[in-house]
Amino acid sequence: MVTRLCIKRRQLANIYNNPRLRKISFHVLRHWKATMLYHETHDILYVKEFLRHRNIENTMIYITLERQISQIGDNRGFHVKVAITIEEACELAKAGFEKFDEFSEGKIYRKRE
Numbered sequence: 156m157v158t159r160l161c162i163k164r165r166q167l168a169n170i171y172n173n174p175r176l177r178k179i180s181f182h183v184l185r186h187w188k189a190t191m192l193y194h195e196t197h198d199i200l201y202v203k204e205f206l207r208h209r210n211i212e213n214t215m216i217y218i219t220l221e222r223q224i225s226q227i228g229d230n231r232g233f234h235v236k237v238a239i240t241i242e243e244a245c246e247l248a249k250a251g252f253e254k255f256d257e258f259s260e261g262k263i264y265r266k267r268e
Contacts (some may be wrong), residue, residue: 244264
């Protein structure tokens with residue numbers, strides 16, 4: 156039986172030319188939605204009711220995930236610089252910066268203030 160979720164996944168995988176989208180399950184989408192909901196509201200009881208969990212401990216999983224997500228995007232207390240060339244990256248490393256992330260055109264470095 157082909158479900159609506161299967162059809163939608165197949166359509167999105169074809170539109171975005173990304174076959175990995177076909178592997179996303181309903182549970183993964185539910186988990187993502189709950190984590191983002193907690194990230195926006197910081198109301199664990201609201202998320203518990205949204206998910207219809209009986210036990211708050213099941214919902215507490217989303218707090219841990221949200222904290223990890225928040226830390227990725229939280230650069231307060233850091234000086235942030237971008238290096239495009241190898242020379243720039245070497246200079247930042249010498250100055251005590253650590254590589255934090257990268258993108259197609261360069262690397263992002265940060266150092267505590």
